[in-house]
Amino acid sequence: xxxxxxxxxxxxxxxxxxxxxxxxxxxxxxxxxxxxxxxxxxxxxxxxxxxxxxxxxxxxxxxxxxxxxxxxxxxxxxxxxxxxxxxxxxxxxxxxxxxxxxxxxxxxxxxxxxxxxxxxxxxxxxxxxxxxxxxxxxxxxxxxxxxxxxxxxxxxxxxxxxxxxxxxxxxxxxxxxxxxxxxxxxxxxxxxxxxxxxxxxxxxxxxxxxxxxxxxxxxxxxxxxxxxxxxxxxxxxxxxxxxxxxxxxxxxxxxxxxxxxxxxxxxxxx
Numbered sequence: 164x165x166x167x168x169x170x171x172x173x174x175x176x177x178x179x180x181x182x183x184x185x186x187x188x189x190x191x192x193x194x195x196x197x198x199x200x201x202x203x204x205x206x207x208x209x210x211x212x213x214x215x216x217x218x219x220x221x222x223x224x225x226x227x228x229x230x231x232x233x234x235x236x237x238x239x240x241x242x243x244x245x246x247x248x249x250x251x252x253x254x255x256x257x258x259x260x261x262x263x264x265x266x267x268x269x270x271x272x273x274x275x276x277x278x279x280x281x282x283x284x285x286x287x288x289x290x291x292x293x294x295x296x297x298x299x300x301x302x303x304x305x306x307x308x309x310x311x312x313x314x315x316x317x318x319x320x321x322x323x324x325x326x327x328x329x330x331x332x333x334x335x336x337x338x339x340x341x342x343x344x345x346x347x348x349x350x351x352x353x354x355x356x357x358x359x360x361x362x363x364x365x366x367x368x369x370x371x372x373x374x375x376x377x378x379x380x381x382x383x384x385x386x387x388x389x390x391x392x393x394x395x396x397x398x399x400x401x402x403x404x405x406x407x408x409x410x411x412x413x414x415x416x417x418x419x420x421x422x423x424x425x426x427x428x429x430x431x432x433x
Contacts, residue, residue, distance in 0.1 A: 165200070165201045165202070165203075165213045165214065165216070167198055167199065167200045168198065168199040168200075168218045169196055169197070169198050169199075170196065170197045170198075170220045170224070170227065171195065171196060171224065172195060172196060172197040172220070172224050172227070172250065172251055173195045173224070173251075174224070174225070174251065175250070175251045175252070175253035175254040175255070175272060176197060176220075176224070176225055176226060176227045176250050176251065176254045176255075177225060177226045177227070177254070177255045177257075178197075178227045178229070178248060178250050178254055178255065178256050178257070179226070179227070179228050179229070179230075179256075179257045179258075179259075180229045180230075180246060180248060180256070180257070180258045180259070181229070181230040181231055181233075181258075181259045181260070182229075182231045182244055182246045182258075182259075182260050182263050183231060183232075183233060183260060183261040183262070183263065184242065184243045184244070184260075184261060184262050184263055185204055185231075185243040185244040185245050185246065185260075185263050186204075186244075186245045186246070186263055186264050186265075186266070187246050187248075187258055187260060187263055187264070187265045187266070188245070188246070188247045188248070188266045188267075188268075189247075189248050189249075189250065189256055189258075189265075189266070189267045189268075189271075190247075190248070190249045190250075190267075190268050190269050191249075191250055191251065191252045191253070191254055191267070191268070191269030191270050191271050192249055192250075192251070192252060192269055193251070193252055194249065194250075194251055194252075195251065196249075197220070197227055197248070197249060197250045197251070198248070198249045199218050199227075199229050199246070199247070199248050200246075200247040200248075201213045201216045201218075201229075201231075201244055201245070201246055201247075202244065202245040202246075202247070203242070203243075203244060203245075204243035204244060204245055205242065205243045209242040209243055209244060211242070212231060212232050212242040212244060213244055215231075215232050216229065216230065216231045216232070216244070216246070217229070217230040227248075227250065229246055229248060231244050231246065252269060252270050253270065253271070253272045253289070254271055254272060255271065255272050255273045255274075255290075256271055256273070256274045256275070256276075257274075257275045257276075258274075258275070258276045258277070258278075259276075259277045259278075260277070260278045260279070260281055261278070261279045261280070262278075262279060262280040262281055263278065263281045264281045264282045264283075264284075264299075265278065265281065265282070265283045265284070265285075266284045267284065267285045267286060268286045269286060269287065270286070270287045270288075270289060271285070271287070271288050271289070272288070272289055272290050273288060273289075273290040273291050273292070274288050274291075274292045274293070274294075274306075275292075275293045275294075276293070276294045276295065276296070277295045277296075278295070278296045278297070278299060279296075279297045279298070280296075280297060280298045280299055281296070281298075281299045282299045282300045282301070282302075282316075283296060283299060283300070283301045283302070284301075284302045285302070285303045285304060285306070286304045286305070287304055287305045287306070288303070288305070288306040288307065289306075289307060290306075290307045290308075291306075291307055291308045291309075291310070291325070292306040292307070292308070292309045292310070293310045294309075294310070294311045294312070294313070295312045295313075296311075296312070296313045296314075296316060297313070297314045297315070298313070298314060298315045298316055299313070299315075299316045300316045300317050300318075300319075301313060301316060301317070301318045301319070302319045302321075303319070303320045303321065303323075304321050304322070305321060305322040305323075305324075306320065306322070306323055306324070306325070307323070307324045307325040308323070308324075308325030308326050308327075308328075308343075309323050309325070309326075309327045309328070309329075310327075310328045310329075311328070311329045311330070311331070312329075312330050312331075313330075313331050313332070313334065314331075314332045314333070315331075315332060315333045315334055316331075316333075316334045317334045317335045317336075317337075317352075318331060318334060318335070318336045318337070319336075319337045319338075319339075320337070320338045320339065321339040321340070322339055322340045322342075323338065323340070323341050323342060323343065323345075324342045324343065325342075325343050326343045326344045326345070326346075326362070327341060327343070327344070327345045327346065327347075328346050329346070329347045329348070329349070330347075330348050330349075331347075331348070331349040331350070331352060332349070332350045332351070333349070333350060333351045333352060334349070334351075334352045335352045335353050335354070335355075335371075336349060336352060336353075336354045336355070337354075337355050337357075338355070338356045338357065339357045339358065340357065340358045340360075341356055341358065341359050341360060341364070342360050342361070343360075343361065343362050344361075344362030344363045344364065344365075345359065345362075345363075345364045345365070345366075346363075346364075346365045346366075347365070347366050347367070347368075348367045348368075349367070349368050349369075349371060350368070350369045350370070351368070351369060351370045351371060352368065352370075352371045353368075353371045353372045353373075353374075353420070354366050354368060354371060354372075354373050354374070355373075355374045355375075356374070356375045356376065357376050357427060357428065358376050358377075358378050358427035358428075359375055359376065359377055359378065359381070359383075359411055359413070359427070360378050360381060360411070361381070361410050361411055362411065362412075363411075363412045363413075363414070364411070364412070364413045364414070364415075365414045365415075366413075366414070366415045366416070366417075367415075367416045367417070368416070368417045368418070368420060369417070369418050369419070370417070370418060370419045370420060371417060371419075371420045372392075372417070372420045372421045372422075372423070373415045373417055373420060373421070373422045373423070374422075374423045374424075374425075375413055375415070375423075375424050375425075376425060376426060376427035376428060377398060377411060377413075377424065377425070377426060377427055378427050379426060379427065381410055381411050382401075382410055382411065383398060383410075383411040383412070383413055383424075384411070384412050384413070385398075385413050385424060386412070386413070386414040386415075387413070387414075387415045387422045387424065388415070388416050388417075388422070389415075389416075389417045389418075389419075389420060389421065389422050390417070390418045390419065391418065391419045391420075392417060392419060392420045392421040392422065393421045393422070394421070394422045395421070395422070395423050395424070396423075396424040396425070397423075397424065397425035397426065398424055398425065398426065
């Protein structure tokens with residue numbers, strides 16, 4: 164374990180973490196001090212890599228960089244590092260990794276994550292969240308706008324205050340409470356939105372079941388299609404369109420799978 168770094172940061176910071184192999188853990192807390200701890204995970208090679216990690220705070224105390232060496236493959240094995248950072252609540256995060264899990268707790272203002280392989284777990288992001296992953300599960304507790312691009316892996320967004328935009332080649336997509344528009348495009352995988360409130364919900368899948376729950380009292384217009392599967396709506400039907408038009412538009416397309424629209428479950432927001 165290397166000597167921890169500690170910096171005075173009375174205001175939220177812009178944090179950038181680069182760790183090709185290992186883990187990244189970020190905690191946003193009510194503190195005026197940012198701390199960085201680097202721990203080698205697999206022997207001498209990792210210990211040497213840990214000593215070469217750059218930890219730098221800008222002169223204005225607003226930007227914190229934690230950068231592990233990029234080339235750490237020795238005899239076919241990567242030097243794995245665990246990077247643990249604590250920053251003030253409301254900080255912004257940019258993380259890059261080749262094969263490392265990213266875990267964030269506390270409230271961050273914005274997150275941008277790029278990983279080739281590794282899980283991403285975020286507790287709370289008040290602003291935008293942008294996740295790019297080739298392979299790995301993505302879990303977002305609460306966020307503003309959400310953008311996720313992944314080739315393989317399940318995606319779960321428990322609550323989104325802004326638009327949700329997801330592109331996935333393979334994996335299930337689950338959105339809990341969607342307070343704005345949702346767009347999901349997946350080649351293979353089931354898609355579910357527990358509670359849609361307003362805007363547009365556009366779901367497209369080559370193979371997979373599509374399910375949307377609509378909040379009580381919300382008027383929705385439906386445009387649903389499946390080539391091989393069943394389409395079912397449990398929403399009440401009105402004889403005439405409401406004045407001002409619907410507050411929610413749902414469009415669902417799947418080549419192979421069922422489409423189901425119904426009232427949101429009573430516990431969708433729990």
